[in-house]
Amino acid sequence: MGVNIGGPNLYNGFIVPWTRGHPFPCQKEGSTSQWIARKWWDCVYNDTTKNLNGYYYLPEISTKALIGQRLKDSMHNVLFVIGGFIGAFSGQYWYKCLSRRNAIFASMPFQLVASIFMIITLYIYRGYETDDPDQTTIDKATKNKDVAISFFYISRFLSGFSAGMCCVVSTSYLNEISPRALRGTVGSCHQLAIVIGILFGQIIGLPWILGRHNAWNWGMSWVGLLSLMGSIFIWTLPESPRWLVQERKQNEAAQSLRKLRQSNDIEVELIEFEEEETASNKQDLGILKVLSLNEFRWPLITTGLRDEKVFWGILATGVINLIATLVALKLIEFLGRRPLIIWPLAGIIIVMIGLTILIVLNAKNSEDKKDALAIVSIIFILLFIILFAVGLGPIPFVYSNEVFAVEARAAGLSSAMFINWFCNFLVTLFFLPLQSASGGYVFLVFCVLVALSFVLLFFKMPETKNKKLQEIQAFWK
Structure with a gap:
């Protein structure tokens, strides 16, 4: 899952022109994936369109069409998240019908198929390596464009489905095999694996590895190898x-x-x-029943709300994210779950307000002041990642397994992960259009949501550290 989050941000420079119908971006030695196209095919060659690295930008899009185009450009991420919340929703059925271990195994073939589709895409719609192609070469290269892009989108959907399903079944497995004293630490290992995957995906996406115009499909598909290995080694693990x-x-x-x-x-x-x-020797509860009971409704709300983050495809953020998550493994059993959710939320509110101010100031200041503002903005971004990683990242996966009774756990956990993925979907779908419409003020929207989350969780989130299920549920009764 982490690889599917961290990698695509580095490949957008190739994916965006590829899906727009410009599959042949030039790339200088050692450069990053600037999303630039060749000078042919309605790209204009002049000094204003040529950037410092010698690339040619994509054709200019009118302001009126920009929001719609931004939405199309992010469609591969939207489909990944749609697959994620459908996979999370279906997790309860895999969870019930199969054993915990078998359910984890069942999530892996989806990623394997997704990786095969991803590899195929660039081979049937790849382009050419010559500088001055004739029209026949162009027509041949673009003949299979629609088929290739369809494979690409299906691949992203299947990757998301596998990730969403795995979020439900693997976190449940970790919770059920861990002793109570280590429940938080072991449960947080799921988020740690995601963070490691993000960092590794960013490393693989560097231009001297797979971050190249003729290799990005391999950078987004090698995770299938991990699924293949997991399909083999899963049988060495004991059942829950x-x-x-x-x-x-x-x-x-x-x-x-x-x-x-x-x-x-x-x-x-x-x-x-x-x-x-x-x-709790009762019949398993479905999602609608869980939502109708007060003793389960509050656990569902407090586990389903996870604040979203924007992933900048740079290694610094991945490293900081990994370090902060490792720190969280120690803090989760020392401080408990509640403080690591509540107080980082308060910090994120401050950071988002600060980012909004910095972005607005950056737009109004001269070039010499923009450098200083950019440095401060990076510091705020890193603070945001730290605040997210120490609590909001790992704890929802732990907490959601601790607060539901056995008969509600499948539906409750699946619903919580569904809400989480659905919120990811909304952010992925609307962030770029909102940013185009409101500029730096877009973060104020998230600031309001975080503030509401802070108030809700402050009053309705119990501590679960070293507590039995009966003690936890007594809080809501």
Whole structure:
């Protein structure tokens, strides 16, 4: 999932002209993926269109058509997120019908197929390497454009579906195999893996690796290799002992727990699993039922709201994100879940207001002052990433598994991840058009949403650190 988030930002310089019908951007040695097209095919060659690196910009788009074009340019990310929230929504059914381990395995073929489709795209609609192509060469190169772009969009959708589904089933598995004292740390490893994937995807996207006009499809598809490896190694992991208890397979649950704990002293924990199952020995609840019950409605709201971030495709942000997430692994069991959600939200409000002011000032100041403002803006962006990574990144995956009873966990967790992915969809769909319409003031929209989240969670979010399910649910009753 992290690779699918971190990589595309570095390849936009090739993806945007490719989907617009300019699949042949030139690229100088050692350059980044500037989204530039060749001088032919309604690109005008003159000093104003040629940037400092010698590229040629895409044809100018009228102000009236800009918002619509920005929406089209971000469609590959929109489809990834649409796949994500559909995958998250369906996660409850995989979760119920298959074992936890089998459900994780089931998410991997979708990414494998997505990677194959991604590789195909650039080979059937790639272009040419000559500087002065004739019309026959151009026609031949663009003949399969629609088919290739369709493969590309399907690939992004399938990648999102796999990621959304995995968010539900893998976080549940991590929660169910971890001892209570390490539940937060182990659960946060899911977000840590995402952050590592983002950083690795950014590294792979560097121009001297796969960030080139004739290799970006491999940069977006190599994650399929991880899915293939995961499909093999998943069978070395034990099944969730909690799920086995739920399925009345006590002997297998005991064997699984012994393997996980590397100890025969498992009776107390096994009894706790059985007591929890007995206390909630009810029929599984669907999503509508979960939404209708007060004891489940507040857990759903507090786990489904995750604030969004804008990913700048630069290595500094990936490194800072990784370091802050590693720090969060220690803080989550030391400070608890609630402080790491509440107070970073307050900090993000301040950062967003600061960014808005800086962007507005940058537009009004002279060039010599813009450099200083840009440096301060970068500092604010890094602060935002740190605040996100220490709590808002990892904790929702942990928290959402801690607050639902067994009978509501599948529907509740799936709904929470669906809301999360749906909010990602809204941001991906509307951010560029909003930015075009409002400029730097776009961050004030998110500032209001974060402020509302802060108030809601301050009053309705209980601490779950080292607490039993019954203690947590008592907060909402």
